[in-house]
Every structure is written in C-alpha cells, then in structure tokens.
Amino acid sequence: METITTLLSQQHHDCDKLFAQAEESVATTQWECASVDFDRFRAAMEQHFIREEQILFPQVENHMGHTEGPTAVMRMEHQQMRQIFTEMAACIAHLDQEQYLGLAETLLILMQQHNAKEEQILYPMSDNLLNHQLPSLLEQLHQLGNNKA
Amino acid sequence: MNITQLTLEQTPPLSVPFRFFLTAPLFGILAALLLLGSGPTIFSSRWSLEVITLTHLLTLGFISMVIFGAFLQFLPVLVGSPVPYPRLVSTLLHLLLTIGSLSLTSGFMMTQVVLIEMALVLLGLSFIGFMSIIGYSLIRTKSNAATVTAMRLAWLALAITVVLGLILGTGFGYGYNLSSLAKLTNLHLGWGLLGWVGLLIIGVAYQVVPMFQITPPYPAMVKRWLTPLIFLTLLTWSGFYWLFNLNNFSWILFGLMDLIGIEFSLFALVTLQLQSWRLRKLPDVTLDYWRIGMIGLLLSFILGLAGLIWSDLSDTPIYQLQLGILFIAGFILPVIQGMLYKIVPFLIWLHWQNQQLNILTPVRLVKIPHMKQIIPDRWARYQLWVYFISLILLIIVALYPSKLIYGVSMSFMLAFALLTYNLYRSLWLYWSVSQQLIAKSMMENPIS
Ligand code: HEM
Numbered sequence: 001m002e003t004i005t006t007l008l009s010q011q012h013h014d015c016d017k018l019f020a021q022a023e024e025s026v027a028t029t030q031w032e033c034a035s036v037d038f039d040r041f042r043a044a045m046e047q048h049f050i051r052e053e054q055i056l057f058p059q060v061e062n063h064m065g066h067t068e069g070p071t072a073v074m075r076m077e078h079q080q081m082r083q084i085f086t087e088m089a090a091c092i093a094h095l096d097q098e099q100y101l102g103l104a105e106t107l108l109i110l111m112q113q114h115n116a117k118e119e120q121i122l123y124p125m126s127d128n129l130l131n132h133q134l135p136s137l138l139e140q141l142h143q144l145g146n147n148k149a
Numbered sequence: 150m151n152i153t154q155l156t157l158e159q160t161p162p163l164s165v166p167f168r169f170f171l172t173a174p175l176f177g178i179l180a181a182l183l184l185l186g187s188g189p190t191i192f193s194s195r196w197s198l199e200v201i202t203l204t205h206l207l208t209l210g211f212i213s214m215v216i217f218g219a220f221l222q223f224l225p226v227l228v229g230s231p232v233p234y235p236r237l238v239s240t241l242l243h244l245l246l247t248i249g250s251l252s253l254t255s256g257f258m259m260t261q262v263v264l265i266e267m268a269l270v271l272l273g274l275s276f277i278g279f280m281s282i283i284g285y286s287l288i289r290t291k292s293n294a295a296t297v298t299a300m301r302l303a304w305l306a307l308a309i310t311v312v313l314g315l316i317l318g319t320g321f322g323y324g325y326n327l328s329s330l331a332k333l334t335n336l337h338l339g340w341g342l343l344g345w346v347g348l349l350i351i352g353v354a355y356q357v358v359p360m361f362q363i364t365p366p367y368p369a370m371v372k373r374w375l376t377p378l379i380f381l382t383l384l385t386w387s388g389f390y391w392l393f394n395l396n397n398f399s400w401i402l403f404g405l406m407d408l409i410g411i412e413f414s415l416f417a418l419v420t421l422q423l424q425s426w427r428l429r430k431l432p433d434v435t436l437d438y439w440r441i442g443m444i445g446l447l448l449s450f451i452l453g454l455a456g457l458i459w460s461d462l463s464d465t466p467i468y469q470l471q472l473g474i475l476f477i478a479g480f481i482l483p484v485i486q487g488m489l490y491k492i493v494p495f496l497i498w499l500h501w502q503n504q505q506l507n508i509l510t511p512v513r514l515v516k517i518p519h520m521k522q523i524i525p526d527r528w529a530r531y532q533l534w535v536y537f538i539s540l541i542l543l544i545i546v547a548l549y550p551s552k553l554i555y556g557v558s559m560s561f562m563l564a565f566a567l568l569t570y571n572l573y574r575s576l577w578l579y580w581s582v583s584q585q586l587i588a589k590s591m592m593e594n595p596i597s
Contacts, residue, residue: 016363020428027431080502101431102521108429109495109520112360120294 005123011048012115026100049078063129077114161235163500168243169218176210177565184558192550195470202257209250245275262322269318276311295372299352302380306344313337362427379412410450417443434529438487445479474547494523497579523575532567
C-alpha cells in the first residue's frame with residue numbers, strides 16, 4: 001500500500017541517484033553532462049521540497065496547531081540545501097571541480113541526515129496523524145509532480 | 150518518539166562531542182609510546198601488565214571515548230530526545246572517563262592498587278552515568294528500527310562488560326593472580342569487544358553505509374536477525390563457558406565461537422558487497438577505512454578457524470593475543486577512524502551554518518568552507534596510509550615477535566599524531582571562521 005513514507009522515501013532515493021550521476025560527471029570533468037545532470041538533480045530536489053512545503057507540512061502543522069517544531073527544522077534544512085545548490089551551480093558555470101566536489105560532500109551528508117529524520121520520524125508520524133485523509137493527500141502529492149513535469 | 154522535541158536545540162554545542170573526539174587520538178599516542186617502551190617482549194604473553202594496559206588505553210581511552218562523544222551528539226537525532234544539560238553532562242562524563250582511564254592504566258603499569266581503586270570508582274561512575282542517559286533514551290523511543298535494536302543489545306553487552314571489568318579490577322586490587330581470573334576475563338573481553346563494540350558498529354553501519362556511498366540498504370533479513378543472533382550466540386557461549394568444565398565441552402565452545410565468527414563475517418561480506426554496488430565511485434577515505442575494517446574482521450575470523458583446525462597454532466601462548474590484535478587494530482580502530490573523518494568536518498560545518506543563521510542577516514557575508522576544506526583529503530589520506538602500514542607491520546610482529554616492534558610503535562605514533570593534527574587543525578579552523586562570523590555580526594548589528 002502506498003503511504004507518505006513509501007512515496008516520499010522513494011523520491012529521496014531517486015534524487016540520490018541523480019546526485020551521484022552529477023558528481024560523477026564533474027569528477028570526470030565532463031562539464032556538459034555535468035550541467036545537464038546537475039540541473040536534473042536540482043529540479044528533482046526542488047520538486048520534492050515543494051511537495052513537502054506546500055502540501056505535506058501545512059497539513060502536519062494544521063494538525064499540531066503550530067508551525068514550530070519538526071517542520072520548521074525541515075524547512076530550514078531545505079533552505080540550507082538550496083543555498084548549496086546555488087553555490088554548486090556557480091561551480092559548474094566556472095568549471096570549478098574542486099569546489100564542486102567539496103560542496104557535494106557537504107550536501108550529501110546534510111541531505112542524508114535530513115532524509116533519515118524525515119523517513120524515520122516525520123513521515124511515519126504524518127502517516128499516523130493524517131490517516132483519515134491519506135488518499136486525497138497522496139493524490140495531491142502525485143498531482144503536483146505531474147503538473148510540473 | 151516525541152515529535153515536538155525535534156527542534157534545532159537538538160544539535161548540542163560543538164564542545165559536547167568534540168572534547169571526546171579530541172582526547173581519543175592522544176590515548177592512541179600513549180598506546181604507541183607504551184609499545185615503544187616495552188619492546189619486543191610485549192607480545193610474549195596475553196597476561197602481561199603491559200598488554201592489559203595497552204588494551205585499555207585503546208578500549209577505554211580511544212574506542213569508548215569516541216563512542217561516548219558520538220552518542221551524545223547523535224542520540225537526540227536518532228531517537229528524538231535531547232540529552233539534558235549537555236554541557237554539564239559531557240564535562241562530567243569526559244573528565245571521569247579520561248581520568249579513570251589514565252589511572253586504571255597507570256595503576257596497571259605501576260601495580261599501584263590505590264590508582265586502580267580510584268579508577269574503578271571513576272570509571273564506574275562514568276559508565277553508569279553514560280548508560281543511564283543512553284538507556285533512558287533507548288527505552289523511551291518507540292522505534293524498533295534495526296539500529297535501535299542493535300544499540301539496545303550493545304547497551305546490555307556494555308553493562309555486562311563493565312560489571313565484569315569492575316569485578317576483575319577489584320580482584321586485581323586484592324592481588325589475585327591474573328590468569329586465575331582467566332574465565333572472567335574472557336567473558337569480559339568477549340562482551341566488550343564482540344558485544345558492546347561489535348554490535349554497535351553493525352547497528353551504525355545499517356545507517357551510514359547506505360548513506361555515505363549511496364548503496365542499496367542492508368537486506369531486511371540481515372537487519373532483522375543478525376544482531377539478535379550474535380547476542381544470543383554470545384549469551385549461550387557465556388553460559389557454557391561459565392557453567393561447565395572446559396575440557397568436556399570444548400567443541401561446543403569452539404563451535405559457538407565460530408558461529409559468532411560466521412555471523413560477523415556475514416556482516417563484513419554483505420558490507421563489502423553493498424559498497425561494491427555503490428553509486429558514488431569517487432575515492433573516499435572513510436570508505437577505504439571501512440573496507441580495511443571489514444577485511445580485518447574477515448581475517449580475524451580466518452585466524453579463528455585456522456586455530457580450530459591446527460591446534461599447534463591455537464596452543465601457542467600468543468594465539469589469543471593475535472586474535473585480539475586483529476580484531477581491535479584491524480576491525481574496530483579503522484572503522485572508528487573512518488567515522489571521525491565524516492563526523493568531524495560535518496559537525497563543524499553544521500555549527501557554522503547555525504551560527505550564520507542565528508547572527509547574520511540573510512546576505513552571506515562570510516563564505517564558510519566546505520567539508521573538504523575542513524580536513525583536506527590529502528591529509529586524511531596520508532594518515533590512512535600511515536595507519537595501514539602500521540597495521541600490516543603490527544600483524545607481522547604479532548605473528549613473529551621481533552625488533553620490528555620499534556618500527557611498529559613509531560609508525561603507530563605517527564598515525565595517531567597525524568590523526569591528532571587533522572582533528573585539531575579542524576578545530577582551529579572552526580575557531581577562526583567563527584571569529585570572523587562574530588566580527589561580521591558585530592559590524593552588522595553593533596548594538597547586539
Ligand atoms: C569499567 C571499565 C573496565 C574495567 C575496570 C576493566 C578492567 C579489566 C581488568 C582488570 C582486566 C584484566 C583482567 C585479567 O587479566 O585478569 C581487563 C581485561 C580486558 N578488558 Fe577490561 N575493563 C573495563 C572496560 C573494558 C572495555 C569497555 C573493554 C572493551 C571494549 C575492555 C576490554 C578488555 C580486554 C580485551 C581485556 C583482556 C586483556 C588481556 O587479555 O590481556 N575492558 N579489563
């Protein structure tokens with residue numbers, strides 16, 4: 001059965017693959033591929049963030065009655081990652097391999113510990129809290145993806 | 150799982166884990182000095198005071214030290230409950246563990262009962278404190294994830310290890326002959342190395358191996374069964390070992406020990422296989438350290454099997470010592486060093502980030518360095534090589550004791566000195582960038 005946990009965790013794994021591909025292209029100085037790969041990675045991440053920020057988190061916050069707490073931390077980490085994306089894009093524009101790889105290492109750990117917190121705490125909790133409206137929520141999460149694609 | 154507590158405050162101050170991480174390599178240097186001072190005779194018997202001192206410089210001063218720091222840092226993230234009064238708690242635990250380890254080891258070296266008695270109190274307090282904090286979180290969390298299960302089992306193993314250690318230490322204080330306590334000692338070291346540290350590494354691997362290199366996850370069967378199985382096997386072995394006369398049951402004991410070996414080898418093989426399927430193919434010091442560790446683990450098992458087949462080998466007085474050396478220096482130490490090279494730069498980076506968020510306007514005024522600038526790959530790799538060479542030399546010396554021991558101790562000293570350099574340099578960088586961040590914020594908001 002599809003749940004918030006399975007759907008959004010799968011997106012993390014898809015993004016991981018795109019991350020690795022972009023990093024590989026930079027490491028082998030195939031800058032044209034790198035640019036394409038990085039854009040795909042960034043777009044996939046952005047889409048995932050938007051699904052959370054615009055659909056999932058508001059529902060969770062609604063339920064908890066406030067916007068502080070876990071979703072605020074997740075939003076903040078999204079911002080941190082976006083900041084690194086911007087810097088990585090600049091590296092690709094300037095063909096700066098060393099800086100890119102260093103940023104990629106940093107992003108990877110940030111992203112993975114963020115994902116772990118979501119997959120192990122936030123998503124299961126959301127599945128629980130939002131149990132009654134799960135089908136419509138999943139529908140919305142799917143739709144947002146399709147519109148953008 | 151109290152979700153509302155999952156807040157920014159969950160990241161404890163940098164000094165909380167770092168005091169442990171920065172003390173650990175110094176104990177490594179002490180261990181190397183001890184090797185240097187003892188010379189070729191050190192590995193002639195398991196029961197020498199030098200060996201027991203050396204073991205505890207590493208197991209308490211290095212291994213437990215790093216684990217304490219890592220737990221205080223990551224437990225909140227893992228189970229969603231922050232450690233209370235983090236500064237106070239970490240200061241106390243750190244002092245107790247550091248002074249306790251020093252007085253235990255110097256007590257052994259100088260056969261000073263007073264020092265050992267003092268150590269028992271200090272170490273007892275530090276482990277009881279640590280275990281209460283960890284235990285509380287592990288009980289409270291409702292998660293049954295494989296990592297949490299592994300940690301719960303490791304916790305039990307640590308309790309057994311510490312109780313036995315305290316009993317042994319007391320016996321030692323009353324002047325018992327060391328080898329007369331051999332049965333208890335073997336239980337103590339079995340639960341310490343295989344239970345506490347071994348189970349913990351497996352539990353951590355479930356989380357970090359897929360994360361760092363982007364590999365498939367560990368198979369669900371392995372995650373579910375492996376650590377409980379190891380724990381049960383160890384428990385059964387202990388029961389037989391303690392209750393029955395050795396000679397009648399030696400085949401069962403050997404069989405059970407080999408089963409534990411097989412279980413750990415399974416872990417090593419699965420890990421190596423997952424790593425070979427990794428999507429991230431770039432050279433990585435942590436990855437190489439882990440692969441060394443897994444091979445070291447497999448070699449210890451092979452040596453264990455060889456001892457079973459050729460009793461000439463296992464009857465020598467240094468056979469058990471050789472096993473211990475392979476397991477500690479070939480498996481545990483590489484894995485821990487590999488972890489430090491990921492944890493330390495990341496935490497520094499994270500604290501800069503948080504600092505910047507707290508004190509600066511949204512415009513980025515100070516460009517904060519990325520992880521590979523905090524500990525440059527080149528330096529991490531030098532250190533890895535020196536450690537690797539030391540390990541090879543150590544294995545040679547453990548098999549054929551000789552004057553080469555002086556070379557081994559020098560190269561270990563260099564390896565731990567380089568580790569110290571890499572870690573302290575990163576701290577220095579942390580301070581200097583932090584100062585810049587603060588200075589900029591003063592310029593921005595002179596009033597605050
Ligand atoms: C409260 C902390 C501890 C105390 C007081 C303590 C005390 C002792 C004592 C007195 C011995 C010598 C027993 C004998 O030879 O008859 C010993 C042996 C040993 N301990 Fe501990 N220990 C402690 C913690 C640990 C931990 C956490 C580990 C491993 C992770 C460990 C690993 C070992 C090993 C491997 C030996 C065997 C050394 C050899 O055979 O030469 N100990 N311990």
